[in-house]
Amino acid sequence: MRVFASAWGWHVGGFALQKRPPVRAVNTIRHLYFHIPFCPKLCPYCCFYVETGAKHKTTAFLDALLRDVEEAGQRFALRPETIYFGGGTPSALLVEQLDHLLGGLRARLDLSALAEWSFEVNPATVRAEKARLLRAAGVTRISLGVQSWDDATLRTLGRVHDAEQAEKTYAILRAAGFENINLDLMFAVPGQTAAQWAATLAKTVALQPEHVSAYCLTYEEDTAYFRQLQLGTFRQDHDFDADLFETTMDTLGAAGFAQYEISNYARAGRESAHNFAYWRGADYLGFGPSAFSTVGRRRWQALPDTGEYTRRILAGESVEHFVEELAPATREGEIAAFAIRTREGLAGADLARWAEELREFEALGFLERKGDRVILTRRGRLMADAVAEAFV
Ligand SMILES: C[S@@+](CC[C@H](N)C(=O)[O-])C[C@H]1O[C@@H](n2cnc3c(N)ncnc32)[C@H](O)[C@@H]1O
Ligand code: SF4
Structure with missing residues (x-):
């Protein structure tokens, strides 16, 4: 999801409609994204729309999400082949809340064509009961935000978990029956040495996940990391970062992972179908605050405000924050920019x-x-x- 967040960073401003837009056409939508904005703590490098300590809003928010799906079902034919729960931290929801949300979705959606249901997990937020519930609800793929197997790097990243907890969570997910697990990693972290990164890659390979996303740290505007960079507390060394990237390609390649996109490596047949849908320009709907949707040439974003998103949905009002009609040449360029980053x-x-x-x-x-x-x-x-x- 990162690629899209930054690629769409250009689209700011816009306008808010008071009423839901009229039905334009009956399109079949095969890819759904859900943005769950709650996080245990704000990581200093992260620019996603998230909220910390917003527990009191959650129940109404889940009802709003379900209502949003119902509304969308009246405007589009929803026949998901892929579903992606991202954030934020979807795994921060409590077991009862997940039961309510995932059960509610199963009741509202035709899931007969569903091939992949991904769910992002922060290692500090999942115990056995939650893992079993996710599996039983139909989630097929976990994306675990490990970032590093080195505790010093995890502290620099301001993570709420250490390496040991991440490894325990990985074991819990395996024990719950997940056979398709992605590990998210980050390199070019301030202070991270080549040896630390090599050790993180070696540990990752040893654990035998099906998929690895290895992201080069991006200094996103409006983050604490960006300010540190401007102040000179953090420095970038692009040659060193390039070396770490080469080590990543070599190590994961030698271990049998194919680099099918710049930051994504998979065992045969374990490429993320949801990401591929974005890259080839398929229509998709996003639910939740700040989520983007694109249908045909129309792109819109939901309000990046959980309280207001919830209030408006439950009042039957539109949550469109901005909308744009993409010129064919713009959409073509966008798809080319995604595609050139892939193996094909x-x-x-x-x-x-x-x-x-x-x-x-x-x-x-x-x-x-x-x-x-x-x-x-x-x-x-x-x-x-x-x-x-x-x-x-
Ligand atoms: C939306 S986050 C969700 C994962 C989950 N909330 C967590 O942090 O464990 C998805 C992934 O994006 C990556 N990421 C987030 N901010 C980044 C940044 N500024 N630069 C590079 N990668 C980043 C991290 O690897 C993270 O796991
Ligand atoms: S837990 Fe994940 S989504 Fe939340 S602030 Fe940290 S990186 Fe961002």
Whole structure:
């Protein structure tokens, strides 16, 4: 989800409608995202819309989410093939709340085509009972926010768990029957050494997850980390970060994980279908505060305010925070920018518009042709953001 949060960071402002927009067309929506904004504590590097200590709002919020799904079911044909619960920290919900929410969704949605149901878990928030409930409710894939197996790095990241707790949570999830687990990791963390990162990768490989997301730390505006960077307390060393990225590709590649997108590595057949749907430009609906939806060329975002989101939904009002009609060329560029970051790259024929950029990147050794596809070279993967930016 990170890619989308930052890629959509450009779209700010907008307007709020007082009434729900009229039905425009009956589209079948096959991908649903749920944003659960509650976190035990705000991590100093994180720019997602989250709330801490908002327990009193949760029950009404869950009812609002369910109402939002009902409303959407009147405007669109909902036939989810993938569902993604992200945040925030969906696993911060209590067992009874999850029971209410997931049971409520099962009652409202046709899940006969559902192939993947992902759920983000912070290691500090799941015990055996919750893990069993998630499995029994139909969740098929867990994304566990480990970040690092090194306690010093976890402290720098301001995480509420240590490595031991993350390992216990991983074991609890396995014992509950989860056979598809992603581990989220972060590198280029201030103070992190090459040896610490290598040890985190080695430990990850030893645990044999099905999928690994390894993100290079991004200094997002309006975060404590960004301020530290501006003050000079934190410094970036892009060459060192590139070395860590190369170590990641080599270690995970040697362990049998295919790098199917810049930050994502999977065992055969364990690629995230939900992420692929975004990357190929499929329609999707997002529920919850700050969540984006895109249907055809229309994109909108829900209000990034849990209380107001809840109030408006329960009052039957629109929660659209901003809406835009994407020009075909904009959408095309966006999809190209996502696709070039994937293993499959782009069909050469789809790149006619960018012939000049293409020549330049090929000359620099960032892009190469394989059959009719244009893909990033290993060198190009180190420059993926710059290459992708050329398309938008
Ligand atoms: C939306 S977070 C949700 C996961 C869960 N709340 C947790 O933190 O355990 C998804 C992942 O994005 C990554 N992430 C968040 N902020 C980041 C940043 N500024 N730079 C790089 N990766 C980041 C982390 O690896 C995190 O696990
Ligand atoms: S727990 Fe996850 S979503 Fe919440 S603040 Fe930390 S990184 Fe962000």
